[in-house]
Amino acid sequence: MDFSGNVGEWQRNVSEGKAGKHRRMTVIEALNIQSGQSIIDVGCGGGHLLKELGMCVGGKGHISGLDNSRQQLENAKAYCSEYDYIEFIEGSATDIPCDAETFDALAAIQTYEYIEAVDPALKEARRVLKLGCPIAIVSILWDHCRFYGADEALNQTIFDAFKAHCFHQMLPMELSHLLPDSGFGSITRQNLSYIETTLHAGMAGFYLSKLMALFATTQGVSDTDAELWLSQLQKADDDGRFGFVNFPVLTMATAI
Numbered sequence: 001m002d003f004s005g006n007v008g009e010w011q012r013n014v015s016e017g018k019a020g021k022h023r024r025m026t027v028i029e030a031l032n033i034q035s036g037q038s039i040i041d042v043g044c045g046g047g048h049l050l051k052e053l054g055m056c057v058g059g060k061g062h063i064s065g066l067d068n069s070r071q072q073l074e075n076a077k078a079y080c081s082e083y084d085y086i087e088f089i090e091g092s093a094t095d096i097p098c099d100a101e102t103f104d105a106l107a108a109i110q111t112y113e114y115i116e117a118v119d120p121a122l123k124e125a126r127r128v129l130k131l132g133c134p135i136a137i138v139s140i141l142w143d144h145c146r147f148y149g150a151d152e153a154l155n156q157t158i159f160d161a162f163k164a165h166c167f168h169q170m171l172p173m174e175l176s177h178l179l180p181d182s183g184f185g186s187i188t189r190q191n192l193s194y195i196e197t198t199l200h201a202g203m204a205g206f207y208l209s210k211l212m213a214l215f216a217t218t219q220g221v222s223d224t225d226a227e228l229w230l231s232q233l234q235k236a237d238d239d240g241r242f243g244f245v246n247f248p249v250l251t252m253a254t255a256i
């Protein structure tokens, strides 16, 4: 998926909301970050995690934000402008322009499901991590993500079209064998699932529904059907029968 334009804006809106904050705080806790450490955020998007990592490591530390979208990096730079020890790298997770064994921790929040060659990307993550250091990967069980309240057939049409938005629908399940093959051990998982029952600005489902509707129109769904689906969700919210469930999973592992 191309994270420029409206898509990038809605993605950053999701990260700013409650669900986005919760996953970042969980990642920060799990990485057990210490002052002075050097950490990389792979697929840093709008830079929300970068700023929080910057606060954790302090001025003696170093934070690198890698993304292959120039627009996302521009937003990240603006968002983190007061931190001179946060660096922004335009590049791919499959070819990180950093020396081997540079980082004390690596985070990738909702990045690897968008990378077809996820195996080389994980090997690259292992290359830039120091021995014994942790990787934190958040990815979504997309097959289980669901909106409730719209006409069921139309809902299914939108979800079917949305499958093409990423390469890996169930990455947390694939990581069990991919991580050991890429030089990681001690794998653990944490469920970050959540339910929303209202549809308004600030809620992840509000932005994700817009993003899904827009993406569906790039996959052959008509503008009329995409608009109808959004209006049905809005009506369901007005009637008090709206629902959205999402299933992010935090996978932790150690470089061995």
Ligand SMILES: C[S@@+](CC[C@H](N)C(=O)[O-])C[C@H]1O[C@@H](n2cnc3c(N)ncnc32)[C@H](O)[C@@H]1O
Residues within 6 Å of the ligand: 003, 011, 012, 015, 042, 043, 044, 045, 046, 047, 048, 066, 067, 068, 069, 072, 091, 092, 093, 094, 108, 109, 110, 111, 114, 115
């Ligand atoms: C869903 S967004 C998540 C952004 C951020 N981690 C967050 O949680 O707000 C996915 C990000 O991964 C980036 N991305 C996708 N493929 C990438 C690749 N091969 N290398 C680096 N970044 C990539 C996108 O540009 C986008 O900013």
